[in-house]
Amino acid sequence: MDKSGYVMDAYGAPGGSPDRIPKAESRGDQDEIDLAAFGKKSQLKRKFGFISMVGLTCTLMATWEGLFSVFALGFTNGGPAGLVYSFIICWIGTLGLFSSLAEMASAVPLAGGQYSMVSEYAPPGASNFLSYITGWLTCLGWQAATASGALLGGTQIQGLIVLNNPSYHPQRWQGTLLFYAVILLSLLFNTYLVRYLPKIEGLVLIIHIAGFFGVLIPLVYMAPHGSASDVFTRFVNGGGWSSQGLSFFVGLVSGVYSFLGADSACHMAEEIQDASTVVPKTMVATTILNGVLGFAALIAILFCAGDIEAAEKSPTGYPFMEIFLQATNSPGGATAMSCVILALVYLATIGLIATASRMTWAFARDNGLPGSYWLAKVEPRSALPLYSIGITVAISLLLALINIGSSTAFNAIISLSVASVLASYMIPITLMLRKRFLKEPTRFGPWRMGRWGALANIVGLVYAIIGFFFSFWPGQSKVTPESMNWACLVWGFAVLFSSFWYLIRARQYYHGPINELES
Secondary structure, X not given: OOOOOOEEEEOOOOOOOOOOOOOOOOHHHHHHHHHHHOOOOOOOOOOEOHHHHHHHHHHHHOHHHHHHHHXXXXXXXXXXXXXXXXXXXXXXXHHHHHHHHHHHHHHOOXXXXXXXXXXXXXXXXHHHHHHHHHHHHHHHHHHHHHHHHHHHHHHHHHHHHHHHOOOOOOOHHHHHHHHHHHHHHHHHHHOOOHHHHHHHHHHHHHHHHHHHHHHHHHHHHHOOOOOHHHHHHOXXXXXXXXXXXXXXXXXXXXXXXXXXXXXXXXXXXXHEOOHHHHXXXXXXXXXXXXXXXXXXXXXXXXXXXXXXXXXXXOOOOOHHHHHHHHHHOOHHHHHHHHHHHHHHHHHHHHHHHHHHHHHHHHHHHOOOOOOHHHHXXXXXXXXXXXXXXXXXXXXXXXXXXXXXXXXXXXHHHHHHHHHHHHHHHHHHHHHHHHHHHHOOEEEEOOOOOHHHHHHHHHHHHHHHHHHHHHOOOOOOOOOOOOOOOOHHHHHHHHHHHHHHHHHHXXXXXXXXXXXXXXX
16 A cells, blocks of 8 residues: 555455555545645646536536537437437447546546556656556547537527528628637636636536426427337438448447537546545546436437438538427427536537636646646636636637638547547556456545446447547548548657657657655
């Protein structure tokens, strides 16, 4: 056992005695012990508890809301049956994925999340390089995800205008201005109103669940219903792929996208009370709750889709708005239902800025980013990383300008979030699995899976590899410059640049997480 009191054992070693974590005087004391074990000082206020964090991660993951927004890709490649069975696969895979990360987050409750885990579990000779690359991937993924959330909110507002005023012709520059409005309003809750954020997130959890019923009850009650055979046995290969199986895996990405984000709890860890226990419980609870709501929403929308071709060609740009219109036969009713989803998308953007900025701050604290001296600063009165919050918002505002010139180029940036975040999951899980198979001494926290850990690691890793691979595929087999998925080019450039920068410059000053207590 190391000085933190956390169990250090070889997985499966015979006769290992279950060392106990020493009791602290309070939850705050245990949090300080956890930080000190990694040489870190407490700089942020611990104001989040279990309920408020579940509210943040559930709305940020936005599974049932996201399915309404992105189910068109899965319908084109896979069809109704493909969506149902791919959702089940994604749910099981995500449980394995986040259970694996939750176990490591319990042992390494730091805001750095994945790159801190890699630094802990990687072989000494590869630790610095792997943690550096993981840190860059995680930062890129969350910065891109923040921009994608704001764009979703801005373009949905345009869709609602079209729904109520068919003569309106949306322009990309208008969508970018609405993007700015969503980002700047979310910034307000991450700065001036931040002291209310934990209470707001607890309320958001209620809205997340109540909104689910507020949308599904009128949809199921008022819409015409399809047959069970259409939902559970009808597959579609609308992308023109060589086989139905390949089409199924291309459409799987819609389910993968809907289940990303529970690791936001890791990056908020240094603002959570009793983080080593609350963070892993939050990740698992979020995956289970959102899986239940998401599966129910998917079944409902497939049975009540109505004229799906009209929905896919909807001038609003969002098929779910047309489905709501067909169900209620009223623009006002469809608008009210759509506003529930829009509100939750906005609330998710608040959490995205919080998560992306904390990840940026944590990586800068360990000299992982250009300008780390400033990005690592914490404003003493508010205990907020204001420079990291500011750069997160600035990056989103700059990325939004790309949308004015080309929505295709901006969509590549959005796809970068899926690939980067999945890659940041794969690296620490692979390292943990390596330790388990080699039965090396391993740090565990109070939340651990025991002998089920290896199975969860394998399930999560296989799922992440499949999702990562197909996240680069376009929706159609016949590709044009407009329909091409350019995420592979963007992601490849980002990885090559960070690797090259590490070799020529960063390895001189980046040596993994810094021991602040010694310095």
